[in-house]
Amino acid sequence: LAKTTQPISMDSYEGQEVNITCSHNNIATNDYITWYQQFPSQGPRFIIQGYKTKVTNEVASLFIPADRKSSTLSLPRVSLSDTAVYYCLVALGDRGSTLGRLYFGRGTQLTVWP
Amino acid sequence: AAGVIQSPRHLIKEKRETATLKCYPIPRHDTVYWYQQGPGQDPQFLISFYEKMQSDKGSIPDRFSAQQFSDYHSELNMSSLELGDSALYFCASSSGLAGGHEQYFGPGTRLTVT
Numbered sequence: 001l002a003k004t005t006q007p008i009s010m011d012s013y014e015g016q017e018v019n020i021t022c023s024h025n026n027i028a029t030n031d032y033i034t035w036y037q038q039f040p041s042q043g044p045r046f047i048i049q050g051y052k053t054k055v056t057n058e059v060a061s062l063f064i065p066a067d068r069k070s071s072t073l074s075l076p077r078v079s080l081s082d083t084a085v086y087y088c089l090v091a092l093g094d095r096g097s098t099l100g101r102l103y104f105g106r107g108t109q110l111t112v113w114p
Numbered sequence: 115a116a117g118v119i120q121s122p123r124h125l126i127k128e129k130r131e132t133a134t135l136k137c138y139p140i141p142r143h144d145t146v147y148w149y150q151q152g153p154g155q156d157p158q159f160l161i162s163f164y165e166k167m168q169s170d171k172g173s174i175p176d177r178f179s180a181q182q183f184s185d186y187h188s189e190l191n192m193s194s195l196e197l198g199d200s201a202l203y204f205c206a207s208s209s210g211l212a213g214g215h216e217q218y219f220g221p222g223t224r225l226t227v228t
Contacts (some may be wrong), residue, residue, distance in 0.1 A: 043204045043219030101170050104156040
């Protein structure tokens with residue numbers, strides 16, 4: 001199981017770009033890197049997922065270097081509503097009975113200030 | 115778009131009572147996951163089902179049981195409730211099991227044991 005490590009908290013101001021880096025040194029060949037966002041008392045919400053290089057969608061970009069031992073979630077021009085906990089997760093690939101379960105480690109509390 | 119439905123949204127029980135939480139996945143999703151999130155903690159995987167069969171088991175107490183029915187909805191049965199069971203219980207669904215599949219979380223059921 002690949003353990004993930006990310007900063008406990010980060011602060012930013014509205015309009016800035018925020019980059020949250022996560023390390024996952026023991027990631028396996030078939031594992032995916034996935035990021036979720038969670039607001040207080042709400043279920044986590046999928047943000048982005050990638051396997052290697054760069055992935056971009058309408059809300060974020062995910063950068064994964066060739067060795068895949070880390071990844072960086074990039075949020076462009078954050079707003080107050082982006083204040084939330086962000087979880088970096090390694091989604092197990094085809095590993096038999098452990099398919100699909102998500103291991104939530106300590107997420108990053110992002111606070112966006114006006 | 116249809117989302118994951120959980121009921122009830124709030125539940126108050128006394129110690130040693132039983133509780134049943136229900137989860138209705140997104141239509142055509144065949145996989146259901148249950149997570150528990152205690153106060154100030156990160157979500158912890160409990161159990162999952164794929165095509166009505168248990169596919170994976172995490173840190174679910176023996177006092178808890180769950181199943182997925184023919185219509186793909188799932189129920190988490192909790193007996194001999196303890197104070198420490200007070201938490202948010204999230205259900206998530208996906209199409210397929212492998213790590214590359216995004217999980218969609220429901221709004222959660224807040225269980226309070228007094």
